Amino acid sequence: MIDPNSLPYYNPEVDRKVAVITGGNSGIGWYTVLHLYMHGFTVYLCGRTSHKIKKAINEITIEAEARLGLLEKEVDDFGKDIHLGSLRYIHMDLTDLKCVEKAAQKLLKLEDKIDVLINNAAILAIPYELTKDGFEIQLQTNYIAHFLLTMRLLPAIKKCHGRIITLGSLGHRLEVTYWNLNKKWDYKPNMIFTWFRYAVAKTASIQYTKMLSIKYPEVLCLSLHPGLVMNTNLFSYWTRLPIVGMFFWLFFQIIGYFVGVSNEQGSLATLHCALSPDLTPERDNGKYFTTGGVESKCSYVANNLDDAASTWIWTIHELKDRGFNI
Template sequence: MLDPRILPYYNPAVNRKIAVVTGGNTGIGWYTVLHLYLHGFVVYICGRNSHKISKAIQEILAEAKKRCHEDDNGPGLGPSIQRLGSLHYIHLDLTDLKCVERASLKILKLEDHIDVLINNAGIMAVPLEMTKDGFEVQLQTNYISHFLFTMRLLPLLRHCHGRVISLSSIGHHLEFMYWKLSKTWDYKPNMLFTWFRYAVSKTALIQCTKMLAIKYPDVLCLSVHPGLVMNTNLFSYWTRLPIVGIFFWLLFQVVGFFFGVSNEQGSLASLKCALDPNLSVEKDNGKYFTTGGKESKSSYVSNNVDEAASTWIWTVHQLRDRGFEI
């Protein structure tokens, strides 16, 4: 497993590095933000609940302080209390495209560049629901809103040859043939078809990453499966179901015991993609990384450039129809 301490540290007083992370208040995102902060980044945590984010900021500040004391190896090595970054909250609800637009405008006003954008927020296998923008909720939260957010922030990313990292999932492999994004998989039982909706959203994220890499080769665009991280809130819909919830909790614990990684280990793939100086646009753009930051191959469907282009065009048209010009 990657040791994040081998990744570069920056001094914010000398080199202002900016990161934007969606859903950084819990789970994998929490550790992603912690490490970026330890590495000297100014981090914008984008999320929908100000109370949860304030709480996460306090916890991350305390954890970072503890780690600096435990791990003070002298100037230049490991995190240092003098070279910590800073943490800021941006309101972002991915189920509301207008809110996505407002969040990106706020960042555009505050900064002139972004070094790293991590599209981390997500939901998994929830019941079928349509957002007020008229998209299936997993498709909008995991993919469409991140597409809009990325496109709006692109000028700042291009300004400094930044990086875009999108958290997909091994679950994207469930899309074993290309399915149109307009298909909502509104079939019963939900317990089965909800996984197809998740797979479509996560395949679309990889396709969009590949298209971004082709269209904007000055920005390094990567997608990630973080590992099986069973103790995050991603599974809470299932574990909180009456009666059968306990069965799912047990099942997830067993899977986690044999195949899982910790929440912190789940952040390593994103961190490698965000910080590793050996990754470059020339040789790595559009690639897919998995648990711990290992380079891997995404599904056959997600690698088809023609289908990726269809997904891109469909998304641009859908956003245009709702008044969001790309």
């Protein structure tokens, strides 16, 4: 696992760095924001629930202050200084594409360059539902809304040869052959088919990151599986179910005990991809990483460029039909 202290620390007054992250108020995103903030970044937390984001900003600020003294000693060994960055809230509900568009416009007004975009937010294995834009809810939240956000922010990312980091998941491997994105997977039992819908969304996320790396070689585009992190809110639909929720909770805890990592360890792959000076667009563009920042391989389907191109074209058309020209 990478040591976040080994990553570059920036002084915002000398070298201002900007990061945009979706879903930074809980789980893996929370620790990602904490470390970016401690590395001197101005971080925009894009989320749908203002009180949750504001609470996270408060907690992260307190946690950073508490870690500062100890960290300054540790970081001294690497010959680095710590300057805290700043944390800002942007309203963005990924189930509403107009809201995503508006948020992107606001970000572009506030910042003319974005060093790192982290497409982190997601929902997992929830019942079938269509968004107001007419997409299956996991597909839109986990993939399509991030596609739109990325394309809108691209000019600002290109300006500084920035990075685009996409949170995939081990779960993408459930898509064992390429599945047409028009297929809804609205079958019963939900307990099984909802995972197929998650797999489609995560495969598409990895595919478009790969396509981005080819279309925009100057921007470093990476995707990753953060590890199995069982104490985030991702599993809460299951653990909050009446009666059976308790068993799911126990089941997830057992998995976590044997093969899981902590929420903070879950953020390390993202931090490595977002900050490591060892990664370059020339050598690493389009790669996939796993727990702790280890280079890995995604599934055959996610890696197949013909399938990735099909996903890309499908998405452009679907967005155009809804009035979003890419």
